[in-house]
Every structure is written in C-alpha cells, then in structure tokens.
Amino acid sequence: MKTIGRILLILAIFSVLSGLMVAAVNANGQQSIASSDFDGAPSQFRTEGDGDEDGDGIRPGGGEVRGERGGRGGAGGSRWIFGLLKNVGVMALVVTVIALPRSLGKKKRIQVAVNSVKGEV
Amino acid sequence: MTNEVQKNSTPQTKTKLWLDVLIFVAFLVTMDPHSSGIAIHEWLSLAMIATLTIHLLLSWDWIVEISKRFLGKVGGQNRINYIVNWLLFIDGTMIMISGTMISEVVLPVMGIQFPADFAWRRLHDMSANIGLLLLGIHTALHWSWIVIAFNKYLIRPVVRWIPARQKEDASI
Numbered sequence: 446m447k448t449i450g451r452i453l454l455i456l457a458i459f460s461v462l463s464g465l466m467v468a469a470v471n472a473n474g475q476q477s478i479a480s481s482d483f484d485g486a487p488s489q490f491r492t493e494g495d496g497d498e499d500g501d502g503i504r505p506g507g508g509e510v511r512g513e514r515g516g517r518g519g520a521g522g523s524r525w526i527f528g529l530l531k532n533v534g535v536m537a538l539v540v541t542v543i544a545l546p547r548s549l550g551k552k553k554r555i556q557v558a559v560n561s562v563k564g565e566v
Numbered sequence: 567m568t569n570e571v572q573k574n575s576t577p578q579t580k581t582k583l584w585l586d587v588l589i590f591v592a593f594l595v596t597m598d599p600h601s602s603g604i605a606i607h608e609w610l611s612l613a614m615i616a617t618l619t620i621h622l623l624l625s626w627d628w629i630v631e632i633s634k635r636f637l638g639k640v641g642g643q644n645r646i647n648y649i650v651n652w653l654l655f656i657d658g659t660m661i662m663i664s665g666t667m668i669s670e671v672v673l674p675v676m677g678i679q680f681p682a683d684f685a686w687r688r689l690h691d692m693s694a695n696i697g698l699l700l701l702g703i704h705t706a707l708h709w710s711w712i713v714i715a716f717n718k719y720l721i722r723p724v725v726r727w728i729p730a731r732q733k734e735d736a737s738i
Binding site for chain 1: 597619626656659660662663683698706
C-alpha cells in the first residue's frame with residue numbers, strides 16, 4: 446500500500462511537470478505564431494525537393510527523415526559506434542572531472558589524519 | 567549516500583546496483599537511436615519509466631530525509647545531490663514528454679498521432695544532451711558508492727571464485 450502511494454506520488458509529480466511543459470511549449474508556439482508575419486507556411490519547413498543541409502530532418506509534410514533519428518536511412522557502421530563512444534566519453538569526462546579531485550582530496554585528508562595520529566604516538 | 571552500501575540491507579544494495587547498471591546501459595542505447603533503431607529507442611524509453619520509478623523507490627528514505635531537512639541542516643554533498651536529482655527528474659520528464667510528442671512508433675501503435683511540431687523535436691534533442699551531462703554528474707557524485715558496490719558484489723566474488731575453481735580442477 447505504501448509502495449503504491451509512493452508510485453502514485455512519483456507519477457503525480459511527473460504528470461504535473463508534463464502538464465506544465467506542454468502548456469509552456471503550446472503558449473510559446475501560440476506566441477511565436479502571433480508575433481510572426483505569418484504568410485502561409487512556417488519558415489523552417491522547406492518546399493518539396495529541398496535538401497536537408499542543417500540535419501533537422503523536417504520535411505514539408507510534417508514528417509521526418511527516418512535516417513536522421515532512427516538510423517533506417519543507411520547510417521554508416523562507424524557512425525553509431527562513434528555516437529556510443531561520444532556518449533560514454535562525455536560521461537567519463539564528467540565523472541573524471543568531478544570524482545577524481547574528490548577522491549584525491551579524501552586521500553589527502555586521510556593521510557593528514559594518519560600523520561597527525563602517528564605524531565601524537 | 568557514500569555509506570549506503572553499509573547502511574542498506576545487502577539484497578537491496580545488490581538490486582540497486584544491478585538496476586542502476588541496467589538503467590545506465592538502457593540510457594546509452596536510447597541515447598543513440600542510430601544504433602538501436604527508432605522502435606527500440608521508443609519502447610526502451612517507455613520501459614525506463616518503470617525502472618526509474620523503482621530506482622526512486624529504492625532511494626525513497628534518502629529522498630524523504632533530505633526533503634525534510636533541505637532548508638535546515640544538510641551536508642553540502644547531500645544538498646548538491648538532491649538538487650542534481652531534481653534536475654535529472656525534470657529533465658527526464660522533459661525527454662519523455664517531448665519524445666512522446668514526436669513518437670513515430672509507440673503512439674501510432676496505440677492509434678494516437680500528434681501533429682509534427684518542430685519545437686518538441688528541438689526540446690527532445692536539447693533535454694537529451696542536458697540529461698547526458700546530468701547523468702554524468704549524478705554518476706560522479708555517487709562514484710564512491712559505485713566503486714564499493716562493484717567491489718563487493720562483482721569483483722570480490724569473481725576473485726574468490728577463480729582460485730576456488732582452480733582448486734576444484736586440481737583435485738580432479
């Protein structure tokens with residue numbers, strides 16, 4: 446019973462945050478449509494046959510280029526390995542930058558404490 | 567959080583460790599839809615809601631304790647941890663919601679389809695990148711727990727198992 450209550454609480458916070466985000470994005474969209482001199486088509490959608498130079502993967506019909514997001518468009522074998530390595534690399538870098546100085550500091554503090562105890566003895 | 571391995575009961579710490587490893591691997595797979603394909607990307611992300619909920623439930627006592635004392639006496643590390651965890655939760659929600667809005671597989675299977683919105687796509691990419699950084703910080707802040715738990719439940723048992731196996735082989 447307690448666990449169900451906790452799950453409901455987590456889901457409730459999740460729902461409230463989701464609602465706020467949807468409202469914020471919709472309000473932002475309404476605002477940008479109202480403020481732009483709208484002449485029939487949003488500027489980010491290109492006409493049929495245009496290239497996808499900036500890699501957004503958006504097509505005029507509102508659809509997306511599958512390959513851009515889902516990898517069905519024949520992404521090279523090395524590309525996904527690069528993506529995976531990049532993600533692991535970013536995390537490893539962040540962990541090293543934060544955890545290493547903390548670990549060294551801890552070791553130093555322990556060493557100082559050991560030395561002070563030895564000095565007292 | 568550092569002394570969680572000692573404080574928590576062994577089965578719970580073990581569960582937590584393997585669940586965290588599972589979440590980490592799942593996160594890496596979902597972060598790269600080029601390798602997994604869009605269907606796995608979406609279904610795995612959906613499944614992660616359940617695993618992340620269990621992850622939160624396993625840390626519930628800590629969450630409640632720090633929530634009560636946040637404005638009072640809390641150590642600096644716990645305070646930073648708490649803030650990072652909230653940011654991760656908010657960012658995770660953003661990833662899930664924006665992902666739902668641009669879903670190509672899961673929602674159409676359920677017969678739901680939202681109109682394509684450029685803003686959600688941008689938000690999804692941005693929140694995923696922020697999520698990667700936040701997960702890195704979250705991992706770094708729990709690094710000592712990870713090292714202790716890995717030593718206790720993976721490395722030490724394996725190290726103990728190898729000589730035992732060699733002895734068994736020698737006796738045969």
